[in-house]
Amino acid sequence: MLSNSALSPSLPSSSFLLPAPLPPQPTSAVRVPAKTRTAARLSSSPGGAGGGPKPRRRKPPSPPSEAEEVVRLLLRKSGEPLVATLGKYVRIVRTEHCFLLFEELGKRDQWLQCLEVFRWMQKQRWYIADNGIYSKLISVMGKKGQTRMAMWLFSEMRNSGCKPDSSVYNALITAHLHSRDKVKALAKASAYFDKMKGMERCQPNIVTYNILLRAYAQAGDVKQVEALFKDLEDSIVSPDTYTYNGVMDAYGKNGMIKEMETVLLRMKSNQLKPDVITFNLLIDSYGKKQAFEKMEQVFKSLLRSKEKPTLPTFNSMISNYGKARLRENAEAVFRKMTCMGFKPSYVTYESLITVYGLCDCVSRARQMFDEILETRKEVQASTLNAMLDAYCINGLPTEADRLLDAASEKGLVPNASTYKLLYKAYTKANEKELLNNLLKKMDRQGVVPNKKFFLEALEAFGSPQTEPNEPENSPRSPRILAGTS
Template identity: 75%
Template sequence: MQKQRWYVADNGVYSKLISVMGKKGQTRMAMWLFSEMRNSGCRPDTSVYNALITAHLHSSDKAKALAKALGYFGKMKGMERCKPNVVTYNILLRAFAQARNVEQVDALFKDLHNSIVSPDKYTFNGVMDAYGKNGMIQEMESVLSRMKSNQCKPDIITFNLLIDSYGKRQEFEKMEQVFKSLLRSKEKPTLPTFNSMIINYGKARLKDKAEHVFKRMRDMKYTPNHITYESLIVMYGFCDCVSKAQDIFDELINSGKDIKISTLKAMLDVYCMNGLPIEADKLFETARIAGVKPDSSTYKLLYRAYTKSQKKELVDKLLAYMDRDGIIPNKRFFLDALGTFGSLPASPESNSATSSNRPEATVRA
């Protein structure tokens, strides 16, 4: 790029190129661009480092990516031209919130507080998200108060993370209060708002409330997406309404739309959680015939269900399919499976076999 004398790339160009490579998962190319930039005599600034951090965070090895991100963050603090700005903090806070690393989120938030950088609504959302994901409701509410005192108005992301956090903790009164506040605000609910309420009511077996949310969503002229339908399917599964879950799934099939793996998995999960491995196997077979290719998480779900119900023939068939589809179980897969086996009661046959091979105990005086 720099060999063309009529054009000299600046930080903005390199920053955008690094971002593009990061989004495509091309971390090495992003690093090469960063190296090429410095070799060309162009000095990186904060925006370039922010792009480089983001590029690493798109990689599949999250633990390594987070460590790299912190390394770049440390370097930035030592360079006057590249001091972290609020965007830097927000990128890192969001990443560690998603990783549920509250300790690192606390450290970053404290570091920001001691710096000259002023937090914005994205900063507060990132910290609240971390606390909410870890069920730390009081800490989340404390940050919300601090957000309001800083004259930062909650946006739809704020409302959604509060609704989801309260819902997961089954603090439904607070969840409903937040929803009412959302309706009174200038913000508008989004599909994730309703989806979260439906699934969390479902987990608490509050079927009527979940159905009311769905009705209200339709009354407000929102069009359900596949996640909405998956939330309804799983909700009915938690509420022991397998037939209603099946009706929704059949409706999606009959609509002619392509069925996503996540939707198939939701219906399989309903069968599995309700102790219906035969029905799960039939649906799995039908999906395969229809050309739906299951992923490893689908196999894992079925494997655990089949072993728990002691359906050896289904386990054997599933393993054959895994081999045919090139699904190679990793260590975690086997650990989960072994955990399921370990929790099973011993069968009478195994007990009798063990006792028949065991020497008879002799009683000594």
Template identity: 75%
Template sequence: MTCTLLPFTSSSLHFPTRKITQNWIPTHACPSSRIRMCGVSTGPKKISGPKRTRKKSSLSSSSEAEDLVRLLMRNFTDKHPLVNTLNKYVKFVRTEHCFLLFEELGKSDEWLQCLEVFRWMQKQKWYIADNGVYSKLISVMGKKGQTRMAMWLFSEMRNSGCRPDTSVYNALITAHLHSRDKSKALAKALGYFEKMKGMERCKPNIVTYNILLRAFAQARNVDQVNALFKDLDESIVTPDIFTFNGVMDAYGKIGMIRDMELVLSRMKSKQIKPDIITFNLLIDAYGRKQEFDKMEQVFKSLLRSKEKPTLPTFNSMITNYGKARLREKADLVFQKMIEMGYKPSFITYESLIMMYGYCDCVSRAREIFDQLAESEKEKKVSTLNAMLDVYCMNSLPMEADMLFESARRTRMFPVDSSTYKLLYKAYAKADMKELIQKLLVYMDKDGIIPNKRFFLDALGALGSSSASEKSTSRKDSDTKKLPLQSHS
């Protein structure tokens, strides 16, 4: 496929250009050098100028609030209920602290504790029923798939005398969209959307449109996306860069490249210029579909624009070149990143580990892993999982087992349920019953309690493996039965 199908070229972006002295991908391969361990940075090195002197002021109210919330979370255990800790610090805790607590508890899957905090709030003299509190709680419940609880909070809000507004309905729509029955959720969301149009305080805003557009794009419902865009054009609401980025990202991730390009054209017609998020999602989408000519063209356009690449730009390219087994190009992207003054993050190194795994360069992947292990950087479970995944995808379960044993024994890298799930699926697929039994013993010792999904995924992997083996065996048997044919 040629690059001419891309809805924009480097010249049509109309960005002020700067001279690029070197092609981003040389025509010849550079010698592979040992990867240097660097600190984390999100951008190129800046030339240091005169340092600005700043007054050493006391901690801002936001940082003080965060410190108090961290203190509350540290003192919260099964033996010491969160309400007891809140009572201990009752003189200091206010609404802003509870908001932060809702976020932290939501992240740690302690959504029930959010309700405990809410009930505690309602008993305080300073508490005033507020849409913002309900909106935040509805959002947290939605993310955890607790749609019924979100609906209960919505009723509770109205019973407390609060009148719903747009933000509350946006939270409620988002909560429904997190439910498992997507078709039912989308119908509910559209119902709320139409209801909002008839209420003065709850008119849909750009956030409402952005939520719905992305959801229907993810559901591959192109007609509804177009209908929402038409509705948006006829309303007083103005689309923003988030509108188009959200829809393009959704289409790109499910491989609907043509529809993604049409949305990009629509964005250009609105005179909205691409930002770094736009460039990154286009690079990732084209990379996933292995349309590398287009991916490279977008990268060149990015270099000529006012925007600057970020680490996710390079990480995506390295990963997608790796999946296509284009090791040389992936290596050159990494070299280009270093030349431009960027310092790899742990995600960059994990991308390199996976890339070498896809390219059957297991020893090179292990070399990078060992460098990370020997460095003073914080050790991530995702890094260990990446190396284990490389061993498993290259049919080396015993090597994966030895690395896992070592990591668990030395505690150099953390191990959690994601590690066990990865290995369980790999061992099941390879029909390594002894390794599975050993893994289950370790899971029991480490207090890892697998849920239903854990075993369903593993059984699915085992089932597909068995089906593949039967299919291969059947083909071999059928081949033996075929009469010999002459080749003219």
């Protein structure tokens, strides 16, 4: 067990609910700018756990810059294409305005308009090809899953006479890591990393290492994380807090607590202060291993430190207490959270619904779900899934089926995970009628299950099972089954 000095106000954290963010990059980079203790421990004082600090007063937002005001003006103009609006204000629009436009349009999923603005920008007298602009565009395309477009921009950049640097390759690596095929993405990223090592002006920097460490940690590839960390130590690049967070995240996700603690001590010996991501990471890792005494110790250290808890801090604790069926502890964390002025997110509510489902409090879970439906404009399908799962794990498949119908009537659209969850539960309960009705609902919604759907839905049973009402060795495929009555 770690000593009190090891778990001091300078502890680490990063939650599985919130992946560790990438470190800030240069201007030319992609981005600008065992038994648990009782619940009373968390709520024994007026402030909750350890009598934590009172809610901080939020500082008023700083006034927008002149460039931000121009961008707001351009985006407020409606009823005409953005390029036409740019034409009207051509005398005042410059590179910095376009850069901010790319950022804002990316947030709005309007990546095509980013390209239109870029083409308009290239026609202006003041335009000079710049790595920073290409890095930003490559980053925007990557976040929207437009890997091919990111590659085209990389090629366009080289054709324009710009020589790639580390920031451009960092953007390209990040773009690939946003693609769906994570195995292929990691292979591509690794290839670019090796290529960077062979070019003097594109040597990997700490941002490069942190991007890859985070990616391998999320993939649970501890060997690659260790190899990359060793490579970093042998280079001239110095690790920072984000680096150690990435390595600890990999160990934490794999339940390697001792290794995680060793990295934490190394981090502190290098005079690097843990940030809130470090604290969240430790809290979640200890929680998953049900080392609640250590988890609570880290939480208290966080409250005493200069860092402050975030919503994922509380969500992680609620979720992990719930998995251990410690309802009172989870509720105490929730009270502490609200006492500190945090507004629950849909993840918070889903975690609590799951807690109540696991602790045989289905009626309380349903009460909370109904409150969400009444008070929230948008309800996530994942919240519906949490409530359906609460019914199913308590042997109430009929109630789950009724809830699905009621939710659909209120406009809450189920997703593939909803149907997998119910298909699995109905099969386990041998509810053939509910199963056939479920397939009809899927058919009406246009959801066509394939072999993968059934295999994933039934994977908990250890081996694939035949579809309902289908004889063994039936030539009919799941695709046909979806349309049967």
